[in-house]
Amino acid sequence: MNRNYKDFEIEPFELGRGLWHARFRRADKQPVAINGVLFSTLNAGLAWPSPDAAVDDAKAAIDRLTKIIVASGPNPAQT
Secondary structure, three states, rough: OOOOEEEEEEEEEOOOOEEEEEEEEEOOOOOOOOOOOOOOEEEEEOOOOHHHHEEEHHHHHHHHHHHHHHHOOOOHHHH
């Protein structure tokens, strides 16, 4: 049940009954560099009552992340 958004794959998953979370990674499977640290997968931070709400939270996290990456220059993993 993966979903794509801005070159990222989002995977909602249930962790506990009715507590939905989402993890995401780049669609090309390359790590994301944040302050020089490479991450293959990132988790959106909150538990939500539905998978759609968890995906929306992940989309907001991706939007914030891509603004940081653009502001700081190219992702070192891309070179």
